[in-house]
Amino acid sequence: MKKIGIIGATGVVGQEMINCLYDRNFPMSELRLFASARSAGKKVSTPKGELTIEEFSVEEAKKSDIVLMAVSGSFAKEYAPQITEGDAIVIDNSSAFRMDNDKPLVVPEVNAKDLKNAKIIANPNCTTAILAVALYPIYKEFGLKKTIVSTYQATSGAGYEAMMELENETRNYLEGKEVSCDKFPSPIPFNLIPRIDIMTDNNYSKEEMKVVNETRKIFHNSELQISCTAVRIPTFRAHAESVTIETERPINPEKVRDILKNAKGVEVIDDPKNWQFPMPLTASKKYNVEIGRIRQNIIFNEYGLDFFVCGDQLLKGAALNAVQIAENIV
Numbered sequence: 001m002k003k004i005g006i007i008g009a010t011g012v013v014g015q016e017m018i019n020c021l022y023d024r025n026f027p028m029s030e031l032r033l034f035a036s037a038r039s040a041g042k043k044v045s046t047p048k049g050e051l052t053i054e055e056f057s058v059e060e061a062k063k064s065d066i067v068l069m070a071v072s073g074s075f076a077k078e079y080a081p082q083i084t085e086g087d088a089i090v091i092d093n094s095s096a097f098r099m100d101n102d103k104p105l106v107v108p109e110v111n112a113k114d115l116k117n118a119k120i121i122a123n124p125n126c127t128t129a130i131l132a133v134a135l136y137p138i139y140k141e142f143g144l145k146k147t148i149v150s151t152y153q154a155t156s157g158a159g160y161e162a163m164m165e166l167e168n169e170t171r172n173y174l175e176g177k178e179v180s181c182d183k184f185p186s187p188i189p190f191n192l193i194p195r196i197d198i199m200t201d202n203n204y205s206k207e208e209m210k211v212v213n214e215t216r217k218i219f220h221n222s223e224l225q226i227s228c229t230a231v232r233i234p235t236f237r238a239h240a241e242s243v244t245i246e247t248e249r250p251i252n253p254e255k256v257r258d259i260l261k262n263a264k265g266v267e268v269i270d271d272p273k274n275w276q277f278p279m280p281l282t283a284s285k286k287y288n289v290e291i292g293r294i295r296q297n298i299i300f301n302e303y304g305l306d307f308f309v310c311g312d313q314l315l316k317g318a319a320l321n322a323v324q325i326a327e328n329i330v
């Protein structure tokens, strides 16, 4: 039994961490919830009774065996090394450590073996984790020459306040009031924004380059040819991704469906004639990543495939993946 701490417990990821730990019967003797001074004293109900949010301090967080961190990159950079000076292990959801050579970046269905005895473990970017769990079984069987991804990302990917901006500004729009924006650079209701995070020198956004670099690290293939266009859309929850691949070996949809039926963490929903395919509404609050619209690509023919994935980015893209990592180290 482990003593668990969650830092950022009032955020959208932190709240899902609490749910996942109880729902999966994680073997814990204690759960402590930390956030900023703003939230200290707030009550959170859990299946095992009410817990009180504590103001974060290194001294208190250090007393946990495993600390799940869901704050910001700068916060993680400052505090994760201090918390792990003792026996505690930190599993961090920010981008702070993902590309550090000495820190594992883990999607348990793909590379749990990278965990070894690390003290700080990085959870991947949400879009990357959802893609990796669906793409890896295909990569292993058929090899990948090229992978081209376009994303449709929910507002909760930018945090609780961003999700509320969608709700509040949609109401303003429908009531004929002025629509403004704060968490997003443009109004999000009835719009989409083809840029997530800052731009980088090669004219891809940082979010897009996270998908490229993190997938390479998780797959242990620094040469993987992959590109991404990341787009924010006005949904609350679950990211969708359209994926086109060119493979090294011949591929066809039937074989892929068969392989994915036995793969962990994915669920094939692929009956488009009957309107059955992955969607944010069906993928929300679900642990498995949905995959469908699996079809032979008409450019690469027997060496190519198109498919569509949709996964709950608060779960597989964040909280669930972090709890699965914790399950692997107990």
Ligand SMILES: NC(=O)c1ccc[n+]([C@@H]2O[C@H](COP(=O)([O-])OP(=O)(O)OC[C@H]3O[C@@H](n4cnc5c(N)ncnc54)[C@H](OP(=O)(O)O)[C@@H]3O)[C@@H](O)[C@H]2O)c1
Pocket: 007, 008, 009, 010, 011, 012, 013, 014, 034, 035, 036, 037, 038, 039, 040, 056, 069, 070, 071, 072, 073, 075, 093, 094, 095, 124, 125, 126, 156, 157, 158, 159, 160, 161, 313, 314, 317, 318
């Ligand atoms: N949202 C997603 O889909 C997603 C997916 C993967 C990874 N992530 C990453 O996960 C992290 C959390 O994201 P989120 O979406 O959950 O954000 P969020 O909803 O904005 O929550 C942020 C959390 O951080 C806490 N916090 C802020 N400053 C703090 C401080 N000085 N000390 C202690 N706690 C502090 C907040 O506490 P208060 O309530 O007290 O302010 C809140 O609990 C980020 O690094 C994000 O990039 C998010």
